[in-house]
Structure formats: C-alpha cells, structure tokens
Amino acid sequence: MTNGSTPILIDCDTGIDDALALLYACASPDADIRAVTCEAGNVTAADVARNTLAVLELAGRSDVDVAVGRTVPLLQPLVTTPETHGPQGIGDAVLPPPGRSVSSRHAADLIIEEAAAHPGELTLVTLGPMTDLALAVLREPRLPVLLRRLVVMGGAYGAAGNTTPVSEWNVAVDPDAMAVVLRAWSPDGPVDWTAGPPPRPLLLGLDVTEGARYLPTHQERLAHVAGCRADGSAIGRDGVDSPIVRFVHDALAFYFRFHERFDGFRGAFIHDPLALAAALDPGLVTTRAVTVDVELGGALSRGQTVADWRGHWGRPPNADVAVTADVATFLDRFIERVGGLAAERSGVAR
Ligand code: BDR
Ligand code: CA
Secondary structure, rough: EEEEEEEEEEEEEOHHHHHHHHHHHHHHOOEEEEEEEEOOOOHHHHHHHHHHHHHHHHOOOOOOOOOOOOOOOOOOOOOOHHHOOOOOOOOOOOOOOOOOOOOOOOOOHHHHHHHHOOOOOOOEEEOOOOHHHHHHHHOOOOOOHHHOEEEOOOOOOOOOOOOOEOHHHHHHHOOOHHHHHHHOOOOOOOOOOOOOOOOOOOOOHHHOOOEEEEEEHHHHHHHHHHHOOOOOOOOOOOOOHHHHHHHEEEEEEEEHHHHHHHHHOOOOEEEHHHHHHHHHHHHHHHEEEEEEEOOOOOOOOOOOOEEOOOOOOOOOOOEEEEEEEOOHHHHHHHHHHHHHHHHHHHHOOO
C-alpha cells in the first residue's frame, strides 16, 4: 500500500462504463493504479486499447502501463456490442488519438508479473470478460494467493441476464474463462492450498450493478462540481470548458439512448464504476458467501452463473456475491471525485 491507498490492477473492455470506471479510479485518492489490461468484449481489443489509452490521457494518467492480451475469447468466437457502446466503444464521444502505445507485455504476463512482484498486495478488478485472467491463472495456478483479492463485475446471481435471458454480458462473451477463474479460486480446486485457500473473489452481478443508475440529474451535479455546464461547455465568458465532463456527457448520451430503448428509463446503468468503487471500499456492498459455477453446456443457458444458495452441491463457497449496494453513497462519491478531477484538469478553483 502507498499512503493508505489500495494498489489495483484494472482489467477492462473500454466500453462506456469501463471508461467511467477508469475516470473514477484516476479521481480516487485511495486508488494506486499499478496497470491496466485490455480485454476484447464491448469492442475489439485494439479499440479497447485505444479507448483506454485515450481516457487515461484525458485524466492526466499517461504514466499508467497499459497492456493488451488475447484478442478473442478462449474457445468461442468474439462478439462485440456496438449497439450498446457505439461503433468505437465510447458512445458519441470523440477523443484525440492517444499519444503513446501499449506495453510490449502480454496482459496475462503483466498480471502474473505484477502479482508475483508484490505478493498479497494487489487487488485485481475485472470489468470485462476474463479471458486474460483465465490465461494468467492457467500459467500461474498460485495467482489467487499472490493477489490480495479479485473483484469481478460479472454474472447475474438472482437477476435476469442482459445478454441472454440468463447470462450477463461479461460472462456471455467468454463463459469458459469465467469457469477457469471460478475453479482456480475454489478451495476444492486444482491447487492444494496448504497455507489456506485464497481470499474469496467479490462478484458484483447485475443484481446490484443495475441499481447504479446514472441519470441526467447526476450529470447536472457532476457539472456543478466541475464548474461548467452539463455538456462540458463553459459558463459565461470567464468560465472554462471541461473536456472530462464533455466526455462523460457525450459517452453517456449514447448509453442513455440505449437504456431508454431497452430498459425503459432515461439514464444508464454504470456497472463498472460501482465494481471499481467496491474494490476500493468493500463496505459499499453487503455479500453472501456462496458456491458459484457457470453453465458451459445448455441450449438456452450457456453463460448462466449459477449460485448454489441452498448448498445443494455440498461444496465450499468460492465467492462472495454482492447482494446489496449502497448506491446513493457510490453515486455521491462518483460525482464528487470525477467532478473534482474535471475541475482540477481544467484549472477551476474549488
Ligand atoms: C457489463 O457489460 C459491459 O457492456 C459493461 O461494460 C459491463 O462491464 C455489464 O453487463
Ligand atoms: Ca465492461
């Protein structure tokens, strides 16, 4: 830890809400971002890398190492979702091409090397399909005890799916990767944990992340903190534009249209920022220890995360599944932190 902050690795498929999670991390004094790895999912791995580099640059964090790994899921073909995140993955937003390229390290190697160099210190938060994490743990089966904790945005444990009737997007893109990860972290998995099993991963599924609804009123409040209008433009002749608020506004404009069409409200679920916030402050969620597995067969149910709430399988719990989230505190924190970063980046005194 550095100055009481949490050292984190972020694995993402940027993506509108991934971009907001990156901004949240950059704006959080309790986050010590060690590296970001890029996963194909919402868009291709190349688009994810470009978006990730561009968002970090927007936030003034071009010092953070960014790596790309495997560009397709473990076994099934890649499917992306331009209808949810826009053709480039950042909605209606346009960012300048990043001024640097990705690391020469493979994402899976980066995860293993960083964890091994700082055993028991790093929190890994995954915001996309878990392809590279699966590769990493297949190469280094002791990864679960080399990390301090794994936090995952993925799955639907009591809620309906958002990709199929029963499957959540991050799991649906690469269910085999999720299966590898769950097994690797299980107390009864392939490794003999002589010194005790690894810390149970914290899983945030749609059950809680769909409670994190960012509405136009939240954007107004964010702009107020940043000292600009909701679209990022300057207030009056002496005001200044905010590129961060403009980015959030333009990215979310697309996401708002998507949610209005498919979920019946004007706003957006911001799944990934909630998961990132819970990685920094697990007190934002309450959890239940449970055994989780993922359906890999099934004509209708491939990619379904199955939580054995009643202990039918008689297997030890391998996850802490979030069952409630303090969304009001999270949204206040998001507005205060990202709005504060926006003000700082555009030179507005607060
Ligand atoms: C997840 O799917 C992606 O579209 C979002 O970025 C989030 O990680 C929600 O199901
Ligand atoms: Ca994501």
